[in-house]
Amino acid sequence: MIQFENVSKIYPNGYKGLDDVSLKIEQGEFVAIIGLSGAGKSTLIRSINRMIDINEGTLTVDGTDVLTLSGKALRSFRRNIGMIFQSFNLVSRTTVIKNVLQARVPDLPFWRVFLGMYPREDKILALEALDKVGILEKAYSRVDQLSGGQQQRVALARTLAQKPNIILADEPVAALDPVTAKQVMDDFKKINKETNISILLNIHHVDLALEYADRVIGIKGGKIVYDGLASEVDKKTLEYIYDKPAEEVSAEVSTSEDKNL
Numbered sequence: 309m310i311q312f313e314n315v316s317k318i319y320p321n322g323y324k325g326l327d328d329v330s331l332k333i334e335q336g337e338f339v340a341i342i343g344l345s346g347a348g349k350s351t352l353i354r355s356i357n358r359m360i361d362i363n364e365g366t367l368t369v370d371g372t373d374v375l376t377l378s379g380k381a382l383r384s385f386r387r388n389i390g391m392i393f394q395s396f397n398l399v400s401r402t403t404v405i406k407n408v409l410q411a412r413v414p415d416l417p418f419w420r421v422f423l424g425m426y427p428r429e430d431k432i433l434a435l436e437a438l439d440k441v442g443i444l445e446k447a448y449s450r451v452d453q454l455s456g457g458q459q460q461r462v463a464l465a466r467t468l469a470q471k472p473n474i475i476l477a478d479e480p481v482a483a484l485d486p487v488t489a490k491q492v493m494d495d496f497k498k499i500n501k502e503t504n505i506s507i508l509l510n511i512h513h514v515d516l517a518l519e520y521a522d523r524v525i526g527i528k529g530g531k532i533v534y535d536g537l538a539s540e541v542d543k544k545t546l547e548y549i550y551d552k553p554a555e556e557v558s559a560e561v562s563t564s565e566d567k568n569l
Contacts, residue, residue, distance in 0.1 A: 309334055310356060310474070310506070315365035317351050317530075325351030326362065327530035335473070336504040338497065340511050340521035340538065343549055348530040349510040353476045356508070357389045358382060370473070387414060390467035392477040396459045400452040404443070404462050407451055408434040411469035430469075437468040440502075441495045457488030464495055475499075477509035481516065489513065493520045514546065514557055 310333040317325040325348050333339055341349045354360040355367060358374055367374050369385070377385050398407050412430040413421050420426065426434075438444045441461040443454075451459060460480060467475055477496070481489035497520050500507045511517045517524055518538045526534030526541075526549035534545055550557045 309368075309370060310508075311366075311368045313366040313368075315355070315362050315367055317348075317355060317360060317362045324348075324530040325360070326355070329365070329530070329532055331525065331532060331535060333506060333508065335506055336500070337506050337508075337523055338500045338521050339506075339508045339523045339525060340517035341508065341525045341527060342511060342514055342517050343527035344551070345512075347527040349527055350478055351530075352525075352527065353478055353508060353510055356474070356476060357386050357391060359391075383414070387470065388473045390470050390472035390475040392460075392463055392467055392475065392480050394479040394482045396456075396463045398451045398459055398462055398466075401450065403448050404438065404451055404454070404465075405431070405434050405447045407462055408437055408466045408469050411466045433471075434465070434469050437465040438462075440468060440499060441465050455488070457484055457491060460484065460488075460492050461495060464492070464499075468499065472505060474506045474508070477507065479510050479512060482512055489516060496520065 312329045312331050315326055315329045319325060327348075329352065341352060343349050351360055355362050356369065356374070358377065362375070369389075372385065374385065399410075406424075409426050409430060412426060412433070416426070416430075435444060435447060438447050441464050443458055443461050443465070446454060446458060446462075451462060454462065480496075481492050484492060493516055496507055496509070499505060518541055521538045524534065524536065524538045524541050525532060526545065528549055528551070533549055534541070546557050547553060
C-alpha cells in the first residue's frame with residue numbers, strides 16, 4: 309500500500325510540485341496519472357521511491373515511512389520498486405538478456421558481476437520476464453537491432469526481473485507510435501492482472517489512460533483534482549483537469565501521436 313498524507317513538495321525556485329496531496333493506493337491497482345506538463349505528475353511518481361524528497365507530510369509504502377530511510381535501508385527499499393522511463397536506459401551494444409540480467413546485479417557478489425557469471429536461476433528469471441512481454445525470441449539479439457517498442461519491452465522485462473511489488477512508469481509510451489504504444493500498454497495490463505504488481509504511470513495520452521487503467525488520478529497545479537474510476541472520467545472532468553475544452557485535449561493527443569509516427 310502507498311499512502312500520501314498531506315504531502316507537499318516545494319522546489320528551490322518556489323514552485324510547488326505537490327500541494328497538500330493525500331491519497332491511498334492499494335496493492336494490485338493499475339493507476340494512470342494525467343494532467344498538463346508541469347502539473348506534478350512526475351513529482352508524485354518519483355517521490356514514492358525517493359528520487360525526489362518531499363518537504364511536508366508523510367509518505368508511507370507498506371507501512372514504511374520513506375523519509376526515514378537512508379543508505380542500505382533505502383537501497384533495499386528501492387529493490388521492491390521498479391522504475392521505467394521514457395528513455396529506455398539500455399546498453400545498446402550488448403544482448404537483450406544481458407540487459408535484463410542487470411536487474412539481478414545488486415543481489416550478486418562482485419566476482420559474479422565482474423566475470424558475467426549469473427546463476428542459472430537468474431537466467432531463467434530473465435527469460436521468463438522476456439516471455440511475459442512477448443519478446444523471448446529476441447533474448448540473444450543485440451539491443452540496437454530492436455525497434456523502439458521492443459526496447460521498451462526489454463526495459464519492462466528488466467524491471468520484472470527485479471521482482472518488484474510496485475512498478476512506476478514515467479511517460480513510458482511517449483516516444484512510441486500509436487500501435488506500438490498500445491502493445492506496450494497491453495503488456496502493462498497483462499502484468500498487472502497476472503502478478504498483482506501495483507502499476508502507477510504518468511501518461512500524456514488520455515485515451516490510453518482511460519482504456520487501460522482501472523483508476524485515474526488527475527493533477528492540476530500540484531493538487532489532486534480527480535481521483536476515481538477511469539470509466540467515470542467524462543468530458544467535464546477532462547476540461548477541469550486540463551483547463552481547455554475536451555476536444556482540444558483529444559486533438560493534442562492526436563497531434564502528439566502523429567509526431568511519433
